[in-house]
Amino acid sequence: MILSVDIIAFRLPLLPLGAFLPSLPLDSLFSTQGIMVMLLAAYAVAMWMFLTSAPKVHTVMVSDLEVARQFYEGLLELSAAEVPLHYYYNYEQTLGATGIDPLYLSTNTGTTSATQLQGTEGLWYQLKKNTQLHVISGASYGNKNRHRHVCFDHDCLEQVLMRVQMRRLKYKVRAQKPFNFLVKDLEGRVIEMAEVSN
Incomplete structure (x- = not known):
C-alpha cells in the first residue's frame, strides 16, 4: 500500500514584534x-x-588541623581554594550536624563544635574544577591514636582515595559501606578516612 501526501508550502506573513507581546x-x-x-x-x-555556578563543597572533620594541612597540602598537593561566596552567609552550616555518630566527635571540641563553626573557618582546597574540600576540626582520634578524618559524602572520600593513589601513597581499604580506608603519611602517622553512616 502506497500513500501519497501532498505538502503545500505556505508562508506566514512577517509579523511585527508587538504581535508576540501581550497587548x-x-x-x-x-x-x-x-x-x-x-x-x-x-x-x-x-x-x-x-x-x-557555586562549587560543590565536601566537608571533612579532622582530629588535628595541622596534621590535616600537612597531609592535604604536602602529600596530596591540593591547591588552596577561595571560600565560596555562599559560605559567607552561613549556607549549609547545619547540614548533617545532627547525624554525626558521637564516636567520631572529639570530647574536647570546645568552641569548634559543628553548631558554633563559622562557614569560612578551616582549610579550603580545590579537589576538581568545580569541587572543593572544606577541612574543619572537631573529630576524635581513632583506634591506636590514629588521626581521623570523617565525612558524610562517599564521593568525597573516593576523590581523596583517587588522589592518594595518584601520589602512590600506601593505603588500605578497610570497608566499602561505610567507606573507610587508612593512609600512611611520610612521618609514619596513620590517617583514617571514614564515612559517617547515617
Missing part, C-alpha cells in the same frame, strides 16, 4: 507593579545563575 501599553509595563515583576524575574535569574 499591554508601555505605561503598565513601566508602572510600579510592572517594574516589581521585572525585578523579581531578574532576581530569580540571578539566583539561578549563582546557585548553578
Whole structure:
C-alpha cells in the first residue's frame, strides 16, 4: 500500500514584534507593579545563575588541623581554594550536624563544635574544577591514636582515595559501606578516612 501526501508550502506573513507581546501599553509595563515583576524575574535569574555556578563543597572533620594541612597540602598537593561566596552567609552550616555518630566527635571540641563553626573557618582546597574540600576540626582520634578524618559524602572520600593513589601513597581499604580506608603519611602517622553512616 502506497500513500501519497501532498505538502503545500505556505508562508506566514512577517509579523511585527508587538504581535508576540501581550497587548499591554508601555505605561503598565513601566508602572510600579510592572517594574516589581521585572525585578523579581531578574532576581530569580540571578539566583539561578549563582546557585548553578557555586562549587560543590565536601566537608571533612579532622582530629588535628595541622596534621590535616600537612597531609592535604604536602602529600596530596591540593591547591588552596577561595571560600565560596555562599559560605559567607552561613549556607549549609547545619547540614548533617545532627547525624554525626558521637564516636567520631572529639570530647574536647570546645568552641569548634559543628553548631558554633563559622562557614569560612578551616582549610579550603580545590579537589576538581568545580569541587572543593572544606577541612574543619572537631573529630576524635581513632583506634591506636590514629588521626581521623570523617565525612558524610562517599564521593568525597573516593576523590581523596583517587588522589592518594595518584601520589602512590600506601593505603588500605578497610570497608566499602561505610567507606573507610587508612593512609600512611611520610612521618609514619596513620590517617583514617571514614564515612559517617547515617
